[in-house]
Amino acid sequence: MIQTQNLFSRIAGISTLVLCAAGGLLYVKKPVQSVPAKPAPAEIVQAAEVRSLPGQLDNIPLFNSDSPEWVKKEGILLSTFPPDGKKVPAAHLNFAFQGQFNLFAHHFSHTPLNLRTLYIGALLYNPSSAPVTVEVLQAASYLMEPDAPFKQKPALSESPNGEVYSGPGIRAVDSVLRGMRQPDFPEKLLVAPGETALLMNRPIPVRGLEKPINGRSTFVRLKSSGKVYAATLAMYAPQNADGGDPLRGLRQRAPTLEEWQQLLNNGGLAGPRDKTPTPPDGTSGSLIYGRVAGVQQGSGWFAELVDRDAKNLAIPQTGKAISYAISTLRGGTLGTQQVQAGKMLARYPDTAYEAHGNYGVHYNLILPLHNTAQKPQTVAVSLETPLKEDRLSKNGLRFRQPPLDFPYFRGTVRLRYQDDGGYDVTRYVHLWHRVGQVVEPMVKLSLAATETRAVKVDFIYPPDSTPPQVLTVRTLE
Template sequence: MIQKQNLFSRIAGISTIVLCAVGGFFLLKQPAQSIPTKPTPEEIVQVTEVRSLPGQLDNIPLFNSDSPEWVKKEGILLSTFPPEGKKVPAAHLNFPLQGQFNLFAHHFSHTPPNLPTLYIGAMLYNPGTEPITVEVLQAESYLMEPDPPFKQKPEQSESPNGEVYSGPGIRAVDNVLRGMRQSDFPEKLVIPGGESAMLMNRPIPVRGLEKPINGRSTFMRLNFRGGAPVPAHPVSAPAKVYAATLAMYAKQNPDGSDRPPTLQEWQELLDNGGLAGPRDKTPTPPGGAGNLIYGRVAGVQQGSGWQAQLVDRDSTDLKIPEMGKGISFAIATLRGGKLGTEQVQAAKLLARYPDTACEARGNYGVYYDLALQRYNAGDKLQTVGLSLAKPLKEDVLSKNGWRFRKPSLDFPYFRGTVRLRYQDGGGVNTTRYVHLWHRVGQVVEPMVKLKLAAGESRSIKVDFIYPPDATPPQVLTVRTLE
């Protein structure tokens, strides 16, 4: 009894402990702890006037090699070569390119057996009899490890020299936006008639990494013309070129070390190989029923740039909205994510494989060049902000504006660099590169705030290459701040 009394005295006043008698013994039983419930997210509706983005995509084709994203079987990633003489004709889209075109390639190597290095090759072929000269205007290619790993960044970061990045594709298009070309890409590539040349032959190493997963993103702006670098006579017909991206594991040197594939080995793969694998999910065709599957792109898309003047109808200005309200333009809209605009900006595919995306659902690599001439029609000084944000995805808006939430969803839906060019309050021409790292539904701060006097009009240019590893759509909003 004394022992029981001491036991009671030790637990006196502790209401969270239950005393139970089992078989003549007293047991202390801790009640199950309740799991704290997460607070219901707060929905925030930003009242805004929703507008479609003026303009349209240009006609510069983009060679878009993004499927399969995770390569586990070597083979052809994307080929515009003619199928004649090829062992797997269906792997070749027979789509010649002319003049200017851009190239985007984004692929990963995932834990291959014995951890060999996967190489990504980009081949060009001149089917004519005269040589052609390919001008490499800008070109950047980066690995995920160790170049620019996917790491969290602040919501906004100034990046005047490209020192802020959060992924290989993001860094590649950021540097191309700045007009850069990596030193190991040639300025020009001369391809004799009837011959092929490697534009790129680069590794994706995984051996020695903490996790044997790595990737490479490449973006190039290319232009080619017929004739030698200094042509002695005019070319009678426009020059054509065929392009292909391929994936091949490293070959072995006699000492067992890895070496890159040769042009002959790449040609052998192109002539006799099939499509790389595994294949991605087959996309939902336009108008198809069921869950909407976009798929990843492997094809030639129509359009590499979108230029627009963001002004009021029948005007050269954009009159700023009332205080606390905004005017928003949708960016990179797509099926299932038109944000109430009835506009799909996703580029059409001129050639594609049947089991890959029906359109360029992310517009990765598309250059958006947008100009705003903001005008204060009021009678007092106003502060105007400009933001790029990712509201909750909707096809038809359920509220009178964009829906955001606090807290935002965890995953970043826009990671990339935006260039801003404007005159500051002192009339000084200013150029800023701002790296954004935005989650979906996140309420963000303006990229820039400018004061407009009554009757004042001031321009600002916003341009960026839509970054890989972003998820569309976004909205560009002009808001008169309170």
């Protein structure tokens, strides 16, 4: 009997054992505590006229090094060097830059063997018989830890001095948007004929972190007086000549220019490789965009958002909205059929066919808002992330409450306008939006009858954001 009772006592929570007066056993089930069911998310459809974004990408090429994102095997991340004389010719895309071009590199290290420090190097090569000067116009490079961890932020934060950020890529493009060049980047590089210069040689340390995971994002604007080739590479910290053991974290050092050149000449592509993307004409299976590793066409998109055959944008009727699509891509054009993703001028076969997301692209937009009414009206300007659609399934953009948990846009937007008091205002706001989130506007203005007032909105599309977005003008009731 005791043994039986002990046995049943082990299943507490399923039933309660009661000894009856008659000597038998009676099982009385415990009442099950009901858990309130979570309410189903509510879909919110915001009526809006969705327009394609006027203008187009410029022709300034962007060196886009984003594959593999998680590096576990050292090697070449992206090389536009000529393949001649290289041990792995297929690792070199043979694309020369001249004049203005941008460089973006975004890579992570995850629990490397013996917690070795991974270095990211960037090289520039002058193939000509004359010296080439490369100006470093703006430049920033940040680690995830401790420089810019991925942390949740309010939906909108004022960030006048760049003090709000939520990831290394977000902080890097924020700094460049403000015109910064970090002090440890040179103002210019003089690359001798037939020589290679080191633009960057930066570590991704993991030792001492709570989790041995770290990453680095870099964004640089450059201007070259002649042709140059570029490469980014990943190498674990070499061992010092004095016998220091890098496998134990002792005397690790940065690679030398000669060691970077040896890796460039003799190495293959870094690994592991990311998912192979779906070809543009693919019609079956999941749509896999893939990571970008190549040269994309276009670094900026300038546009005046006006009505057709007009110089101004007539604000919509009270309670209505006009939305301009931002960073649209295959499978996510929001009914506009406009794909803004930059074309790839050179790429590796297992990487993205387009620069979906347009990381590093400077969207510079002017909205000359015009109140056609004979009375004052309040207008609001918002950057929003509706649920992704290719063709709008309902008469407007779809949002939901609560929004999906994953953040889809996090980054800095610059706003320039004249406020209702007549003063010129420049604001930097950091946005942190989940997909489908209904957000507060970035700015509200009260326009007098027949008044026209311009609002300038610009941002460098932040890495680790997910397209598409919309820039919305809404006349408030």
